[in-house]
Amino acid sequence: MGSVPSLLLYFFLSLLFPFTTSITIPLRPTNQNPPPQDPYQRLNHLVSTSLTRAHHLRNPRPTTTTTTPLFSRSYGGYSISLSFGTPPQSHLSFVMDTGSDFVWFPCTNHYLCKSCPFSPTSSKIQSFLPKLSSSSKIIGCKNPKCSWVHHEQVNCQECNNNASKNCTQICPPYLILYGSGTTGGIAISETLHLHDLTVQNFLAGCSVVSSHQPSGIAGFGRGPASLPSQLNLTKFSYCLISHKFDDVAGKSSSMILHSDHSGSDKKTAGLQYTPFVNVKPEDDDGDNHPFSVYYYLSLRRISVGGNRVKIPYKYLSPGSDGNGGTIIDSGTTFTFMAREVFEALSNEFIAQVKGYKRAVQVEALTGLRPCFNVSSSTSSPGGGDGALSFPELRLHFKGGAEVALPVENYFAFVDDGVACLTVVTDGPAGPEREAASGPGIILGNFQMQNFYVEYDLRNERLGFKKQKC
Numbered sequence: 273m274g275s276v277p278s279l280l281l282y283f284f285l286s287l288l289f290p291f292t293t294s295i296t297i298p299l300r301p302t303n304q305n306p307p308p309q310d311p312y313q314r315l316n317h318l319v320s321t322s323l324t325r326a327h328h329l330r331n332p333r334p335t336t337t338t339t340t341p342l343f344s345r346s347y348g349g350y351s352i353s354l355s356f357g358t359p360p361q362s363h364l365s366f367v368m369d370t371g372s373d374f375v376w377f378p379c380t381n382h383y384l385c386k387s388c389p390f391s392p393t394s395s396k397i398q399s400f401l402p403k404l405s406s407s408s409k410i411i412g413c414k415n416p417k418c419s420w421v422h423h424e425q426v427n428c429q430e431c432n433n434n435a436s437k438n439c440t441q442i443c444p445p446y447l448i449l450y451g452s453g454t455t456g457g458i459a460i461s462e463t464l465h466l467h468d469l470t471v472q473n474f475l476a477g478c479s480v481v482s483s484h485q486p487s488g489i490a491g492f493g494r495g496p497a498s499l500p501s502q503l504n505l506t507k508f509s510y511c512l513i514s515h516k517f518d519d520v521a522g523k524s525s526s527m528i529l530h531s532d533h534s535g536s537d538k539k540t541a542g543l544q545y546t547p548f549v550n551v552k553p554e555d556d557d558g559d560n561h562p563f564s565v566y567y568y569l570s571l572r573r574i575s576v577g578g579n580r581v582k583i584p585y586k587y588l589s590p591g592s593d594g595n596g597g598t599i600i601d602s603g604t605t606f607t608f609m610a611r612e613v614f615e616a617l618s619n620e621f622i623a624q625v626k627g628y629k630r631a632v633q634v635e636a637l638t639g640l641r642p643c644f645n646v647s648s649s650t651s652s653p654g655g656g657d658g659a660l661s662f663p664e665l666r667l668h669f670k671g672g673a674e675v676a677l678p679v680e681n682y683f684a685f686v687d688d689g690v691a692c693l694t695v696v697t698d699g700p701a702g703p704e705r706e707a708a709s710g711p712g713i714i715l716g717n718f719q720m721q722n723f724y725v726e727y728d729l730r731n732e733r734l735g736f737k738k739q740k741c
């Protein structure tokens with residue numbers, strides 16, 4: 273990206289089509305919380321972070337202040353960098369998260385991060401310093417943006433001090449709960465710098481305390497506070513490089529932000545599309561419905577080796593309240609499926625995989641299943657080294673779009689010749705059997721590796737194609 277010819281091209285395109293702009297920014301696998309070296313532990317770690325996140329996305333607990341869906345900050349996500357302030361302060365790294373709708377960064381010299389992977393002094397965490405910026409403003413309580421942060425109308429107390437001084441109420445501090453951590457701070461308005469684009473009065477969170485959240489999060493979800501909404505983007509797209517490159521410094525792919533207000537509904541060549549599904553924007557109390565920030569899709573069918581997996585319809589397509597249905601979430605690593613869906617899928621694999629033995633001990637160690645010992649195979653029809661034969665996993669979406677996932681997007685290797693299905697589900701049927709709540713399927717980033725994915729916000733649809741990123 274950023275090569276001279278392409279910049280020139282953009283320049284001329286912008287002269288020809290003055291309403292169209294597009295910005296390309298690098299996207300990197302997050303690499304700040306090194307995963308355990310042992311491959312079993314590493315997978316187990318990814319399983320538990322995917323599950324904690326799934327649990328939280330499905331049960332966003334209301335709190336006194338505000339709740340947005342979790343990002344379990346660790347190995348397994350992708351990040352972008354943004355810069356804020358006047359003059360601009362150095363770039364900060366943000367997790368790119370389509371499952372939440374608020375942008376916040378570590379803020380002030382006193383930023384306190386508990387249980388963060390770096391040193392206990394958190395000296396390695398880069399913070400934004402509002403006092404060095406002439407454009408930092410604290411959001412007032414009556415500012416409509418205050419309710420964006422809190423997802424509800426904020427009750428602003430009148431100042432009871434009637435002294436002559438001009439009394440202004442600030443937007444109450446936010447506290448965001450994540451499945452595996454929290455962040456808290458105050459809402460500010462700042463100037464955002466994104467390449468050559470400068471956006472004034474961008475609503476962002478100045479977090480002063482967090483746990484398990486060493487870097488900021490850039491919410492790309494559907495709420496008014498999200499980065500795409502505040503920038504009036506008409507679409508954004510990304511290509512996720514393979515997780516294999518997580519530890520390769522400097523390796524990145526790109527994220528493209530488009531702003532095309534010419535009213536075009538043109539499809540991008542080569543992409544298949546499926547519409548987003550809208551769920552109720554408000555709950556019964558008139559507050560923003562917690563699920564309305566997600567990108568819901570309508571999945572019609574899942575097939576394994578050409579066999580349709582028997583899945584109750586409620587899990588495939590959401591009700592208007594957001595229960596059931598499928599969402600796509602860049603912040604989840606392994607795809608989550610509600611128990612009934614998962615059992616049907618994994619049974620299909622168990623029934624169809626003939627050439628390899630189950631590796632039950634590895635299932636216990638990683639938390640993934642089924643796992644197969646592919647080194648013991650004697651009859652690999654694929655033949656040759658590394659050629660694995662697993663039944664094809666295919667997703668069929670509303671509108672006719674369908675995708676056969678590359679095998680490395682749904683089976684992961686554990687070092688000694690064992691491969692496991694990289695889909696997770698709730699713990700064994702038991703205590704936590706709440707009524708079907710929240711999305712039934714959360715498509716994670718592991719399944720999106722080496723796909724070009726476009727969120728066409730204007731035309732409310734998701735486009736994708738296979739692509740080496």
Ligand SMILES: *[C@@H]1O[C@H](CO)[C@@H](O)[C@H](O)[C@H]1NC(C)=O
Binds near residue numbers: 432433434
């Ligand atoms: C503040 O002043 C207003 C009128 O200016 C008055 O109605 C109100 O009672 C006063 N509030 C307090 C707490 O003194």
Ligand SMILES: *[C@@H]1O[C@H](CO)[C@@H](O)[C@H](O)[C@H]1NC(C)=O
Binds near residue numbers: 437438
């Ligand atoms: C409060 O500040 C505004 C703008 O700064 C000014 O117009 C207004 O008169 C002030 N009110 C009082 C009671 O001082």
Ligand SMILES: *[C@@H]1O[C@H](CO)[C@@H](O)[C@H](O)[C@H]1NC(C)=O
Binds near residue numbers: 503
């Ligand atoms: C987005 O649109 C709103 C309303 O039209 C406008 O106030 C705002 O300045 C725009 N923001 C950007 C970054 O263009």
Ligand SMILES: *[C@@H]1O[C@H](CO)[C@@H](O)[C@H](O)[C@H]1NC(C)=O
Binds near residue numbers: 634647648688689
């Ligand atoms: C896989 O199979 C091979 C050959 O049968 C065996 O040596 C190895 O121990 C098995 N690995 C696991 C993890 O079961």
